[in-house]
Amino acid sequence: xxxxxxIGKIEFGLLSPKEIRTMSVRKIIWADTYxxxxxxxxxxxxxxxxGVIDPGLRCKTCDQKASDCPGHFGHIxxxxxxxxxxxxxxxxxxxxxxxxSCSRLLLSPEEIEKVVGTEDDLTGDVLSEKDxxxxxxxxxxxxxxxxxxxxxxxxxxxxxxxxxxxxxHKLTPADIRARLEKIPDEDLRHLGINPDVARPExxxxxxxxxxxxxxRPSIILENGQRSEDDLTHKLVDIIRINQRFxxxxxxxxxxxxxxxxxxxLQYHVTTYLDNEVAGCPPARHRSGRPLKTLSQRLKGKDGRxxxxxxxxxxxxxxxTVISPDPNLSVMEVGIPLAVANEMTLPVTVTPYNIExxxxxxxxxxxxxxxxxxxxxxxxxxxxxxxxxxxxxxLETVAEMLEPGWVVERQIRDGDIVLxxxxxxxxxxxxxxxxxxxxxxxxxRLNPAVCPPYNADFDGxxxxxxxPQTEEARAEAAILVAVEENILSPRFGxxxxxxxxxxVSGIFMLTNQLKWHTKQEALYLLKNIEIxxxxxxxxxxxxxxxxxxxxxxSIVLPKELNMVFxxxxxxxxxxxxxxxxxxxxxxxIIDGNLESGTIDKKxxxxxxxxxxxxxxxxxxxxxxxxxIDDITHLAIRAIMxxxxxxxxDDEDLSKTEYGQIEEVLRNAITDVQRRIRIYEDGQLEAMxxxxxxxxxxxxxxxxxxxxxxxxxxxxxxxxGLGNSAVVMAVSGARGSMLNLTQMAGCVGQxxxxxxxxxxxxxxxxLPHFRKGDRGAAAHGFxxxxxxxxxxxxxxxxxxxxxxxxLVDTAVRTSxxxxxxxxxxxxxxxxxVAYDGTVRTTGGRIIQFCYGEDGTDPMKSSFGDPVDVKGIxxxxxxxxx
Amino acid sequence: MSIKLNVLEHIMVPDHKxxxxxxxxxxxxxxxxxxxQLPKIYHDDPAVKAIGAKVGDVIRIIRTSxxxxxxxxxxxxxxxxxx
Numbered sequence: 001x002x003x004x005x006x007i008g009k010i011e012f013g014l015l016s017p018k019e020i021r022t023m024s025v026r027k028i029i030w031a032d033t034y035x036x037x038x039x040x041x042x043x044x045x046x047x048x049x050x051g052v053i054d055p056g057l058r059c060k061t062c063d064q065k066a067s068d069c070p071g072h073f074g075h076i077x078x079x080x081x082x083x084x085x086x087x088x089x090x091x092x093x094x095x096x097x098x099x100x101s102c103s104r105l106l107l108s109p110e111e112i113e114k115v116v117g118t119e120d121d122l123t124g125d126v127l128s129e130k131d132x133x134x135x136x137x138x139x140x141x142x143x144x145x146x147x148x149x150x151x152x153x154x155x156x157x158x159x160x161x162x163x164x165x166x167x168x169h170k171l172t173p174a175d176i177r178a179r180l181e182k183i184p185d186e187d188l189r190h191l192g193i194n195p196d197v198a199r200p201e202x203x204x205x206x207x208x209x210x211x212x213x214x215x216r217p218s219i220i221l222e223n224g225q226r227s228e229d230d231l232t233h234k235l236v237d238i239i240r241i242n243q244r245f246x247x248x249x250x251x252x253x254x255x256x257x258x259x260x261x262x263x264x265l266q267y268h269v270t271t272y273l274d275n276e277v278a279g280c281p282p283a284r285h286r287s288g289r290p291l292k293t294l295s296q297r298l299k300g301k302d303g304r305x306x307x308x309x310x311x312x313x314x315x316x317x318x319x320t321v322i323s324p325d326p327n328l329s330v331m332e333v334g335i336p337l338a339v340a341n342e343m344t345l346p347v348t349v350t351p352y353n354i355e356x357x358x359x360x361x362x363x364x365x366x367x368x369x370x371x372x373x374x375x376x377x378x379x380x381x382x383x384x385x386x387x388x389x390x391x392x393x394l395e396t397v398a399e400m401l402e403p404g405w406v407v408e409r410q411i412r413d414g415d416i417v418l419x420x421x422x423x424x425x426x427x428x429x430x431x432x433x434x435x436x437x438x439x440x441x442x443x444r445l446n447p448a449v450c451p452p453y454n455a456d457f458d459g460x461x462x463x464x465x466x467p468q469t470e471e472a473r474a475e476a477a478i479l480v481a482v483e484e485n486i487l488s489p490r491f492g493x494x495x496x497x498x499x500x501x502x503v504s505g506i507f508m509l510t511n512q513l514k515w516h517t518k519q520e521a522l523y524l525l526k527n528i529e530i531x532x533x534x535x536x537x538x539x540x541x542x543x544x545x546x547x548x549x550x551x552x553s554i555v556l557p558k559e560l561n562m563v564f565x566x567x568x569x570x571x572x573x574x575x576x577x578x579x580x581x582x583x584x585x586x587x588i589i590d591g592n593l594e595s596g597t598i599d600k601k602x603x604x605x606x607x608x609x610x611x612x613x614x615x616x617x618x619x620x621x622x623x624x625x626x627i628d629d630i631t632h633l634a635i636r637a638i639m640x641x642x643x644x645x646x647x648d649d650e651d652l653s654k655t656e657y658g659q660i661e662e663v664l665r666n667a668i669t670d671v672q673r674r675i676r677i678y679e680d681g682q683l684e685a686m687x688x689x690x691x692x693x694x695x696x697x698x699x700x701x702x703x704x705x706x707x708x709x710x711x712x713x714x715x716x717x718x719g720l721g722n723s724a725v726v727m728a729v730s731g732a733r734g735s736m737l738n739l740t741q742m743a744g745c746v747g748q749x750x751x752x753x754x755x756x757x758x759x760x761x762x763x764x765l766p767h768f769r770k771g772d773r774g775a776a777a778h779g780f781x782x783x784x785x786x787x788x789x790x791x792x793x794x795x796x797x798x799x800x801x802x803x804x805l806v807d808t809a810v811r812t813s814x815x816x817x818x819x820x821x822x823x824x825x826x827x828x829x830x831v832a833y834d835g836t837v838r839t840t841g842g843r844i845i846q847f848c849y850g851e852d853g854t855d856p857m858k859s860s861f862g863d864p865v866d867v868k869g870i871x872x873x874x875x876x877x878x879x
Numbered sequence: 880m881s882i883k884l885n886v887l888e889h890i891m892v893p894d895h896k897x898x899x900x901x902x903x904x905x906x907x908x909x910x911x912x913x914x915x916q917l918p919k920i921y922h923d924d925p926a927v928k929a930i931g932a933k934v935g936d937v938i939r940i941i942r943t944s945x946x947x948x949x950x951x952x953x954x955x956x957x958x959x960x961x962x
Contacts, residue, residue, distance in 0.1 A: 834910065834911075836910060838916075841916075842912065842916050843915070843916045843917075843918075844910065844912060844916055844917060844918060845918065846952075847910070847950075847951060847952055847953065848947070848950065850946075851942070851944045851946070851947050851950035852944060852946040852947030852950070853947070854946060859946075862945075862946075863946065864946050
């Protein structure tokens with residue numbers, strides 16, 4: 001391998017007219033492409049000297065066939081010079097820093113020395129526009145300088161002040177070119193321009209290169225018509241105008257017409273180079289679509305750089321819709337048989353596996369059912385020749401097989417594959433799963449691995465990749481496997497855990513002490529591998545009973561000790577611990593759930609305290625098994641009673657409706673009272689606020705409290721028998737606020753944290769009086785979603801809802817770009833063996849990774865060691 | 880008001896010190912680096928000005944860290960390039 005080289009410098013230069021003519025193989029003068037026979041015109045845009053795209057023809061320059069000829073440049077001689085849009089800023093700068101008559105830098109040698117330094121002691125700085133004072137006199141020829149005005153896209157003019165009036169004098173590209181030509185080489189060096197490779201006058205084009213036909217091929221449509229590339233279209237325009245310009249010039253046309261044509265030529269050259277310049281209407285195709293010209297080919301996401309050069313495409317990958325399967329392990333992924341039949345991995349034939357592989361070859365490329373063993377799609381001979389296996393050749397190929405050959409066998413259960421969902425924002429967006437070939441047409445995954453992928457099943461698609469080498473498979477199993485990525489390096493806690501029904505189910509199973517018969521216990525434990533039930537916790541009338549906590553404890557490791565508070569904990573002032581009314585005090589002693597409810601805090605993704613502890617104590621593999629067990633148990637638990645939510649779950653009784661109405665009535669009269677105080681000028685403003693702001697705050701507060709009160713009233717009626725309450729309390733989904741809005745009162749709608757104030761003529765809607773400051777007039781919704789909103793409320797709700805949508809839309813695009821920039825800056829950094837963080841060039845970024853050298857994945861929610869957890873697990877009590 | 884703020888006394892500013900030639904040589908051999916590979920700090924950085932370091936000096940910065948307790952970093956003083 002060649003040793004790495006350091007880049008000394010990069011030189012950026014311009015193409016000189018001379019160079020353009022030298023590299024050109026043909027002067028192009030005709031705007032036409034093909035004649036009636038479909039043969040290219042000589043000296044036309046498709047001239048055979050520029051390369052060939054039609055098969056059968058030979059390039060006139062290199063005499064090669066279409067597939068081998070790389071194409072060659074031609075050129076167009078422009079009638080008059082035009083400005084290159086890409087260099088307008090440079091031209092503006094140069095015009096402003098040089099003299100209008102002698103074209104020398106508008107600085108005396110002493111002034112230059114101040115910035116650039118003396119010849120022996122160069123500062124390395126270059127002159128900029130700022131170093132030159134405005135409208136001064138040339139230190140060399142004494143000429144008074146004029147202000148140079150630049151108008152987008154390509155117009156330059158001088159401003160002459162005559163009798164106090166400003167007169168603009170337009171500079172033609174020819175004038176500009178003449179000025180640039182006169183700038184001495186030495187002055188250009190001071191400006192940071194190397195005149196050997198980039199004379200400034202080359203930014204004003206006198207001759208235009210015509211790209212080879214190979215980079216603007218015409219396509220033949222189905223109806224036999226030729227359709228030219230956008231670049232060809234643009235070049236046609238340029239040649240036509242150029243031709244007309246020349247004719248008019250030779251005929252001695254009036255100055256006005258010449259100027260018009262000049263401008264037109266400038267427009268066409270400008271849009272040829274860049275069709276998205278500010279202040280210039282984009283050139284359009286006949287259909288009205290803007291043309292994709294040179295700059296558009298390079299720029300942006302689908303441009304040459306990001307789209308073609310950095311973009312990677314792969315083989316051995318699959319993509320389809322995902323759907324859930326709670327019976328799978330989190331470490332598995334279900335793959336449709338149709339996909340499994342197409343996807344292969346290479347196995348080298350050895351004396352040890354030759355019979356096995358022969359059988360696979362005999363099985364052939366079609367696996368008809370899940371029970372059939374996997375086959376093979378290709379064999380590769382030692383001479384790298386690939387043979388496709390088909391119905392006819394299976395037996396012969398199987399006999400030919402010898403050590404050294406490679407068989408591409410189909411994937412089967414247990415193979416390791418990479419699974420990915422875009423956007424791949426963190427490393428858990430790609431994880432390695434074990435294959436489980438299944439029926440159907442979708443990829444199946446355990447819902448517990450949704451959080452790291454941020455996946456749901458509303459139509460999401462995911463990608464699958466098959467590692468093709470032994471090293472890749474080993475790396476996938478050791479580093480990328482799901483069971484190695486349960487902990488997130490973002491906060492050092494588990495990111496995989498129970499979601500939705502898992503949390504609701506385990507909550508309903510473990511909340512309060514309940515007793516189950518043997519039948520029930522076995523129903524719950526059906527999907528968990530246990531040899532026999534533990535001894536019953538209670539025998540009543542000769543019937544054995546197992547407690548719900550006992551059943552849960554079966555899936556816990558035997559030596560687990562921990563104490564924590566569940567999601568349902570209300571943070572009461574004095575904690576009653578074991579005697580908690582809500583059963584929120586979780587105590588696990590020696591692998592037995594002594595008290596408390598298991599919910600989101602214990603097993604949920606992002607929180608999962610028990611999962612976290614198992615990882616620390618027993619490792620990731622045990623934790624993955626635990627997650628499998630707990631999800632299976634939870635699904636059985638939720639199935640035991642069923643779990644659903646309907647419209648009548650939001651019903652309250654008459655007393656509650658009366659109370660809610662009273663609370664809201666009182667709040668609205670309170671608001672009116674406060675408005676009256678304000679209008680009487682009696683309202684005392686809070687420090688730093690106007691009386692108006694004070695009133696607004698008070699109103700928001702009163703109405704906010706009123707809504708919360710309705711929530712409390714509704715909550716009193718809806719107990720744990722209500723599914724929404726179970727979900728909110730266990731942390732599975734939703735909150736008590738959502739329930740308040742459904743059953744109680746939706747509450748104040750806001751825009752930017754304030755009541756809705758928009759509208760015309762001192763009111764939000766014509767349904768209210770002008771100047772009305774009341775609750776309803778500014779977006780307070782006193783109805784619930786159940787009772788239904790009235791028209792004005794509905795309108796305010798739409799206003800408030802829109803803000804949320806706009807926020808998310810803006811946030812995702814902004815954070816996406818932020819992430820892209822950050823990744824681009826950090827992608828090549830790595831931790832060296834001495835613990836330092838270095839760039840590929842060996843430059844140190846950090847002397848010790850993260851200043852402390854700890855792996856954030858193995859840290860504990862920001863701390864290097866979870867001291868409290870360790871102490872608690874040894875003392876077996878809360879500290 | 881002629882009392883000049885000393886940035887080094889501010890609670891948020893970590894300890895900056897100019898390193899001696901031997902210390903620098905030790906640093907280079909410890910990490911197997913040349914001065915090129917050190918992180919940089921501009922000569923007009925307020926803390927650099929406060930300790931009077933010149934272009935070419937190496938500065939030791941000692942920060943207190945929540946997780947590591949004490950974290951050392953080294954920076955080479957360079958001239959701020961003109962925009």
